[in-house]
Amino acid sequence: xxxxxxxxxxxxRDADTRQRxxxxxxxxxxxxxxxxxxxxxxxxGTTDQEPEADETxxxxxxxxxxxxxxxxxxxxxxxxVLERYQEETGKGPVEATAYLCTDxxxxxxxxxxxxxxxxxxxxxxxxxxxxxxx
Numbered sequence: 698x699x700x701x702x703x704x705x706x707x708x709x710r711d712a713d714t715r716q717r718x719x720x721x722x723x724x725x726x727x728x729x730x731x732x733x734x735x736x737x738x739x740x741x742g743t744t745d746q747e748p749e750a751d752e753t754x755x756x757x758x759x760x761x762x763x764x765x766x767x768x769x770x771x772x773x774x775x776x777x778v779l780e781r782y783q784e785e786t787g788k789g790p791v792e793a794t795a796y797l798c799t800d801x802x803x804x805x806x807x808x809x810x811x812x813x814x815x816x817x818x819x820x821x822x823x824x825x826x827x828x829x830x831x
Contacts, residue, residue: 717808723768724793724808763824765798772798774824781818782809790816796824 763774774796781792791812797805807819 720808724795727766727793727795763796765801766795767797767801770798770801772800775799776802777822777824778802778805779818779820779822780807780809781816782812783814783817785812790814 764770765772765774776797776799778795778797779792780794781790783789784791791809793809795805802821805821
């Protein structure tokens with residue numbers, strides 16, 4: 698491809714598309730992983746309820762800091778990312794969540810805007826830091 702503005706823009710679009718496809722594939726792979734334990738506030742184990750707006754992830758306050766969810770990154774997570782969108786089949790909402798380090802959070806953006814609906818959510822929340830540790 699010739700080195701023209703149009704060619705560079707196409708390469709950038711193609712790279713963005715490949716990145717989104719990789720992230721979607723990783724999210725689909727994560728669907729098969731077991732869910733983290735729910736907080737004591739909801740012993741039923743159901744996840745159909747809407748999370749509270751100020752709710753922090755259930756395992757964010759655990760003694761061990763979660764690690765970045767991106768493949769190949771072993772940095773401690775600094776942020777929790779949530780995206781809720783309409784399932785491709787239109788049968789219901791889907792939640793994609795991830796713990797990310799600061800560098801990977803900078804790269805994060807909504808990936809499912811095509812499936813946005815009235816209750817669409819894209820939220821990035823800082824994880825609580827343990828102020829007492831040195």
